[in-house]
Amino acid sequence: MKSQKLAALAKTIRSKNAGVNLITFDIIFAERSTYERVKEARVLTRATVAKLYGIAPERISDFVEFDPANAIKFTIYRLRPSGSPGDPDIFGAQQYAPLLDIEVPVE
Amino acid sequence: MGLDRSVPRPLPLLSSFALLAGNGFMRSLRIICPNGHLGFAPIRVESFRLGVAARPDCIAADSGSDDVGPIPLGTDTSTSPRAWQTHDLEHMLLASRELRVPMIIGSAGDTGADSRVDLYVQIIKDLAAKHALPRFKLGYFYSEIGREDLRRRMRAGETVAGLEGYEALNEAELDATERIVAMAGVHPFVKLLEAGADVIIGGRSSDSCVFAAPAIHHGFAEDHAYYLGKVLECASFCAEPYGGKETVLGEITADAVLVTAMHPAQRCTVASVAGHAMYERSNPYFEHVAGGTLDMSDCHYEQVAPKTTRVSGAKFRRAEEFRVKLEGAGKIGERYVGMVGIRDPYTIAHVDEVMGWARDKVRERFGDAGYELCYTVYGRDGIMGEMEPMRDRPAHELCILVQGVAPTAEMAEEICMIGTRQMFYARLPDVKGSAGSVAFALDEVLRASPSYRWTINHTLRCDDPLELFPTHMTSAGI
Numbered sequence: 214m215k216s217q218k219l220a221a222l223a224k225t226i227r228s229k230n231a232g233v234n235l236i237t238f239d240i241i242f243a244e245r246s247t248y249e250r251v252k253e254a255r256v257l258t259r260a261t262v263a264k265l266y267g268i269a270p271e272r273i274s275d276f277v278e279f280d281p282a283n284a285i286k287f288t289i290y291r292l293r294p295s296g297s298p299g300d301p302d303i304f305g306a307q308q309y310a311p312l313l314d315i316e317v318p319v320e
Numbered sequence: 321m322g323l324d325r326s327v328p329r330p331l332p333l334l335s336s337f338a339l340l341a342g343n344g345f346m347r348s349l350r351i352i353c354p355n356g357h358l359g360f361a362p363i364r365v366e367s368f369r370l371g372v373a374a375r376p377d378c379i380a381a382d383s384g385s386d387d388v389g390p391i392p393l394g395t396d397t398s399t400s401p402r403a404w405q406t407h408d409l410e411h412m413l414l415a416s417r418e419l420r421v422p423m424i425i426g427s428a429g430d431t432g433a434d435s436r437v438d439l440y441v442q443i444i445k446d447l448a449a450k451h452a453l454p455r456f457k458l459g460y461f462y463s464e465i466g467r468e469d470l471r472r473r474m475r476a477g478e479t480v481a482g483l484e485g486y487e488a489l490n491e492a493e494l495d496a497t498e499r500i501v502a503m504a505g506v507h508p509f510v511k512l513l514e515a516g517a518d519v520i521i522g523g524r525s526s527d528s529c530v531f532a533a534p535a536i537h538h539g540f541a542e543d544h545a546y547y548l549g550k551v552l553e554c555a556s557f558c559a560e561p562y563g564g565k566e567t568v569l570g571e572i573t574a575d576a577v578l579v580t581a582m583h584p585a586q587r588c589t590v591a592s593v594a595g596h597a598m599y600e601r602s603n604p605y606f607e608h609v610a611g612g613t614l615d616m617s618d619c620h621y622e623q624v625a626p627k628t629t630r631v632s633g634a635k636f637r638r639a640e641e642f643r644v645k646l647e648g649a650g651k652i653g654e655r656y657v658g659m660v661g662i663r664d665p666y667t668i669a670h671v672d673e674v675m676g677w678a679r680d681k682v683r684e685r686f687g688d689a690g691y692e693l694c695y696t697v698y699g700r701d702g703i704m705g706e707m708e709p710m711r712d713r714p715a716h717e718l719c720i721l722v723q724g725v726a727p728t729a730e731m732a733e734e735i736c737m738i739g740t741r742q743m744f745y746a747r748l749p750d751v752k753g754s755a756g757s758v759a760f761a762l763d764e765v766l767r768a769s770p771s772y773r774w775t776i777n778h779t780l781r782c783d784d785p786l787e788l789f790p791t792h793m794t795s796a797g798i
Contacts (some may be wrong), residue, residue, distance in 0.1 A: 225595070229599070229600050230386075230387050230600065231600050231601050231602045231778065232386070232483065232484050232485065232602070233386050233390075233484070233647075233774040233777050234484040234485050234774070234777060235484050235602050237598075237600065237601065237602050239595070239598050241591070241595050241598075243591070265709060266709070267706065267707060267709065268705040268707060270610075271753045274464075274484075274602055275602045275603050277603060277604060277605075279594075279597075279598060279604045281590075281594040281596060281597075281619065281621060281673070282590065282591060282594035282595040282597065284598060284604075286598050286604060288602035288603075290484070290485050291430060291772075292706075292746065293776065294390075294773060294774040295387075295389055295774070296387075296389030296390045296391065296480050296772065296773065297773045297774075298652060298655075298692045298723060298725050298771050298773075299692070299694030299696065299723060300389075301702055301703050301705065301721075302703055302704075303387070303388070303389045304387050307703050307704075308334075308703075308704060308707065310704075311390070311704075311707075311708075311709050
C-alpha cells in the first residue's frame with residue numbers, strides 16, 4: 214500500500230510542557246479532509262503513540278481529536294518534573310520528532 | 321462553601337447592545353497584548369505601535385511561566401535580563417499613560433515572587449520619574465505563601481492536593497521547599513481596578529486572569545471574559561503565520577470575543593485561534609483558574625474579517641470549592657557540569673561501559689547516595705532518553721554532558737570532575753586507541769546554577785479568594 218509521512222501531511226507537529234509534569238503533543242492539519250483521513254487511518258491513537266515512544270499506555274494522560282482546530286493532541290506524564298537533575302528538555306519542546314515519520318496510508 | 325464573594329456577579333443584560341458597567345455603559349472592551357511572556361524576549365515595537373493606534377481600553381501582559389523550570393523560583397531570581405523587562409515595561413507604560421488606560425502585568429519577573437513584584441514596581445517608578453509622567457496610581461499584590469503558613473493549614477486538616485500525578489503534600493516535601501507562590505485568579509486585579517489603579521503589577525497569577533479581570537470589572541460575563549484572557553495570553557501565538565512577540569487586540573462584547581492580529585503580515589484565523597486553545601495544555605477544552613473552569617467545548621469560531629476571528633459559546637463554571645494552585649521549588653544541591661566527545665565507533669558502541677567506569681570511580685570515592693551524577697548522551701538519546709526510538713543507532717560522534725549535584729560546591733565539583741575525567745581512562749577490552757577514550761573540548765568542569773526541583777505542584781482550599789494575595793497601592797510620577 215502506498216503511504217505518506219505525517220510530516221508531509223500536517224501543518225504543525227510540536228511538543229511543549231503543559232505544566233511541570235506533563236508534555237503535550239499537537240498535530241495540526243491545514244485541511245479538514247487531511248485531518249479526517251489521518252483520523253480514519255488510526256495511525257495516531259493511544260496505542261500507536263505508546264508503542265512509538267516505548268511507554269506504558271498509562272503514561273498518556275489525555276488523547277483528544279480536536280475538530281475545531283483540525284488537530285490530534287495527546288499528553289504524556291514525565292518520569293520526573295521538568296528541570297529535575299538530568300532533564301535534557303526543560304520546555305519539552307523537542308519530543309515530537311518520532312511523529313514526523315509516521316506512515317499514513319494513501320488510498 | 322468557599323465561594324467567591326469578592327467578584328461582582330455578572331450584571332444583567334440591559335439590552336442587546338449595552339452592558340451596565342462599573343463606570344457607565346460599555347458596549348465592548350478592547351485590550352492589546354504585546355507579549356506572551358514579558359521580558360523573556362523583547363516585544364516587537366512595530367505591531368505594538370499599531371495596537372496602540374487602535375486606541376484600546378487596556379494594555380496587558382503576563383510576565384511569568386513555570387516553563388523556565390524551578391531554578392528562578394528557588395533562587396529568587398529572574399530568568400529574563402532586567403534590560404529586556406525594562407524595555408517592555410517602558411513601551412507599555414508610556415502608551416498606557418498617553419492613552420490614559422490601565423496597564424496590567426501578571427506574574428512579575430518570571431516567577432511572580434515578592435522580590436519580583438518589588439522589582440517591577442521599582443522599574444515602573446524609575447520609568448515614571450525618567451519620563452516625568454504625571455502622577456498615577458500604582459497598584460500591586462503579592463503571591464508568596466510562607467512555609468509555616470502552609471504548615472499550619474495542613475496541621476489544621478487542609479489537604480494540599482497534588483496535580484498531574486503529584487501525591488498530596490506532606491511535611492517532608494514542605495520542608496524540602498525553598499519558596500512557594502500561589503496562583504492568583506482575577507480577584508486581586510479586580511480589587512485594584514476598583515480602587516482606581518492606573519498600573520497594576522501582579523504577583524504569580526493565571527495568565528488568562530490578567531485579561532479577564534478588566535472585562536469582569538467592567539461588567540462583562542465571566543464566560544467570555546475568561547475566554548478573552550485565554551486567547552490573548554500568548555499574544556501573537558494565536559495568529560498566523562507563526563511569529564512571537566507581536567501584538568494582538570482582543571475585544572469582548574455582550575456575546576462574543578473578537579481577536580485581531582496587529583502585525584501587517586499576521587492574521588487571526590479560525591485555525592490559528594482554535595489551534596491556540598490547545599497550546600501548552602493537556603486538554604484543549606478546559607482551562608482551570610482560581611475559582612472555576614473555562615469550558616471551551618462548545619466554542620464557535622468564525623472568520624469575520626481578514627485579520628479577525630470571532631469566538632462565541634465559551635462557558636465559565638464556578639468551582640464549588642475555591643482552590644488555588646501552588647508552585648514550590650526545593651533545592652537539591654550545588655551543581656557542576658562537564659562535557660566530553662567520542663569519535664571511535666567501538667567506544668561509541670560501548671559508551672554505557674565508559675560511563676559505568678566513571679560512575680564506579682565516583683562510587684568508590686563518595687558511596688552510592690547523597691549526590692546525583694547525570695549523563696546526557698547527545699547523538700544517541702540525549703534529548704528523548706528512554707523514549708528515543710533510535711537509541712540503538714547512535715551517530716558517528718557523541719557529546720556527553722556530565723552533571724554532578726551535591727550538598728556542597730566542593731563535593732559537586734569533585735563528583736563532576738571524576739565523572740568526566742574518568743571517562744578518559746575507561747578500560748574497554750578491544751579498544752585500539754589506548755591513549756584516551758574521550759575528547760575534551762574543555763579540560764575543566766564548570767559551576768552551574770544550583771539544582772532545584774518542583775516540590776509543590778498542588779492546590780489549596782481558601783475561604784477568601786484574596787487571602788493569599790494582599791494588595792497595596794502607591795503612586796508614581798510627579
